[in-house]
Amino acid sequence: MIGLERVSRRWREFAIQDITLEVKEGQYLVVVGPTGAGKTLLLELLLGIHHPDSGRVLIGGSDVTGLPPERRGIGMVYQDYVLFPHLNVEQNLAFGLRYRRWAGERSRKKVRETARLLCIEHLLHRYPYTLSGGEKQRVAIGRALATEPRVLLLDEPFSALDRGTAQRLRGELKSLHGEKRLTIVHVTHDLAEARQMGDSIALINEGRLNARGTPEELLRCPPTLFAANFAGAPNLYKGSVEEDGGAIRVMAGPIVAAPAPRNGGTPHVLVLPDEVTLLPGCAAPGTNLLAGEVTGLRDEGNYVSVFVRVEELAEPLTVHTSRQSVRTQALGLGAAVTADVSRAIHVLWD
Numbered sequence: 533m534i535g536l537e538r539v540s541r542r543w544r545e546f547a548i549q550d551i552t553l554e555v556k557e558g559q560y561l562v563v564v565g566p567t568g569a570g571k572t573l574l575l576e577l578l579l580g581i582h583h584p585d586s587g588r589v590l591i592g593g594s595d596v597t598g599l600p601p602e603r604r605g606i607g608m609v610y611q612d613y614v615l616f617p618h619l620n621v622e623q624n625l626a627f628g629l630r631y632r633r634w635a636g637e638r639s640r641k642k643v644r645e646t647a648r649l650l651c652i653e654h655l656l657h658r659y660p661y662t663l664s665g666g667e668k669q670r671v672a673i674g675r676a677l678a679t680e681p682r683v684l685l686l687d688e689p690f691s692a693l694d695r696g697t698a699q700r701l702r703g704e705l706k707s708l709h710g711e712k713r714l715t716i717v718h719v720t721h722d723l724a725e726a727r728q729m730g731d732s733i734a735l736i737n738e739g740r741l742n743a744r745g746t747p748e749e750l751l752r753c754p755p756t757l758f759a760a761n762f763a764g765a766p767n768l769y770k771g772s773v774e775e776d777g778g779a780i781r782v783m784a785g786p787i788v789a790a791p792a793p794r795n796g797g798t799p800h801v802l803v804l805p806d807e808v809t810l811l812p813g814c815a816a817p818g819t820n821l822l823a824g825e826v827t828g829l830r831d832e833g834n835y836v837s838v839f840v841r842v843e844e845l846a847e848p849l850t851v852h853t854s855r856q857s858v859r860t861q862a863l864g865l866g867a868a869v870t871a872d873v874s875r876a877i878h879v880l881w882d
Contacts, residue, residue, distance in 0.1 A: 533557055534606075534683050534715060539577060539587030546573045547739040550587075555683075555732075558713040560706075562730030564720060566762070570739040571719040575685045578717065580604050591682065602631055607676030611688035613668045615660040621647075621671050622656040628679040646678045649708070666697040673705070677712075686718040690725065702728060723763060727751060735759055757800055757882040766850040767803035771879070782879050785844035788819050789877045798882045806852040807876035810838065812861045815870040820877070824849065826867040829858065838863055840871055849873075 535554035541547065548570045555561045565571050576582045577589060580601040589597045596604055607628075615624050625643045634642065647653045650670045660668060669689060676684055689705075690698035706729060709716055720726055726733050727747040735743040735750065735758075743750055743759040754760040760768055769784035773791065782789045784801035791799065814823045827848055828839035836858050839848040849871055853863075863869065 533593060534578060534591050534717070535589075536574070536577065536584075537588040537590060539584045539589065541573065541577055541582055541584045543573060543582060546570045548573055548577060548584075549739040551736070551739075551741050553734060553741060553744075555715060555717055557715055560709050560716045560718065560729060560731045561734060562718045562720060562726040562732070563734045563736060564723060564726050564762070565736040565742075567721070569736045571736060572687050574736065575608065575687055575717065575719055578683070579606050579608050579685060605682040606685060607679060607681035607683070608685045609669075609672045609676050609687065609689055611691050613660075613672040615668060615671060615675075617660050620657055620659050621652065621663075624660070624671055625656075625674050625678050627675060632679060642678055646674045649677070650674045650704075664697075665693045666701060669693065669701060681714075683715045683717065686716065688720055689718070691720070691722075698725075705729070723751065735762060737762075752804060753878050754802070754880060757880060760800070760802055760880060765802055766805055767847075769801045769803075769845060769847070771799040771801045773799060785846075786820075786822055786842065787845075787873060787877065789879050791879055800880050800882060802878040802880060803849065803873050804876045804878065805837070805850045806835070807873075808849070808851045809872040809875075810840075810851055810853060810857065810861065810863065811870040811872060813868055813870065815872075820872065820874040822849065822871040822873060824869055824871055826863055826865055826869060828865070829863065831855075840869060842871065 533554060533556055536551050539551050540549050563571050563574060573582065577584060580599060588595050591604060622643055625646055626639050629639045629642060647656055650673065652670050652674060655667060690701055718729055730747055733747055733750045734741060737758055743755050750759060751763050754763060771782045771784040774781055774783050780791055782791045782799045782801060787801050789801055815821050822842045824840040824842040826838060827841045830837040835852045836855055838851045838853055840851060841848050851871060
């Protein structure tokens with residue numbers, strides 16, 4: 533286990549404020565947040581480059597707050613690789629082993645094993661300036677792994693790579709995590725990457741932990757308004773609380789929802805676009821059956837976004853559906869439809 537316990541640290545324009553965050557052994561945690569939220573500072577507090585103004589850093593249940601990086605058993609990979617240009621790949625991989633006093637055949641064996649794991653054996657005698665971005669990233673990861681760290685920290689590891697190379701490396705890293713059961717803390721701004729890689733996602737904003745959960749929980753049922761907006765959730769409507777015959781409900785225009793446990797002041801209703809059912813024509817009136825008109829369609833590759841204007845909703849309702857449904861239901865501009873949102877509603881509080 534690695535974690536922060538009520539840690540605060542201010543450094544230049546960045547800050548971490550009273551964060552408690554636990555990562556279990558073998559877990560893959562992805563930390564997301566806007567630029568300037570303090571994501572890299574969080575990693576460097578775990579690594580020991582920075583020390584907290586208050587709070588504790590824990591590894592394996594032990595307080596390591598005062599320990600330097602080399603005594604924490606943590607490997608770090610930065611987004612710009614930070615390879616030593618005057619050393620070849622083999623020497624870069626072996627660099628951290630000097631501090632562990634691994635010498636001779638033991639060091640060479642570990643370097644070969646690491647190179648084989650990352651499929652970079654053929655690069656051992658090359659220098660960083662001759663490598664592609666993907667090759668450099670493999671070497672940077674290998675240099676961190678060669679020291680057999682208890683925890684691997686990754687700071688935007690794929691942001692400098694083209695999409696195809698990044699996708700391949702994500703798959704390789706995910707397989708490596710499964711094989712080695714490493715504890716990994718991975719910082720990214722890419723929510724698709726976070727969803728693909730993480731067992732758990734932590735969202736930070738302005739130095740504070742805003743939300744934490746599985747990818748499914750955080751991206752489909754966000755617990756905070758900031759989390760919903762950061763994920764780019766469509767169909768987010770400000771609501772109000774009403775009482776009807778002793779029953780409390782949340783209203784957002786024609787949408788009626790049972791309130792979720794209250795954790796703030798103002799309710800908002802999120803309608804998940806892929807859980808909405810579109811019915812042709814105007815169905816008989818009913819709770820959460822919304823009559824509307826198709827005002828736009830957009831091909832998203834694996835599905836089509838259908839935009840439906842519904843009276844009393846401030847913004848058009850976005851619905852994700854298949855191309856087949858668009859064809860069979862003749863969902864063209866101006867078509868009258870009914871959107872059944874009864875299974876698509878999530879309530880959160882601001």
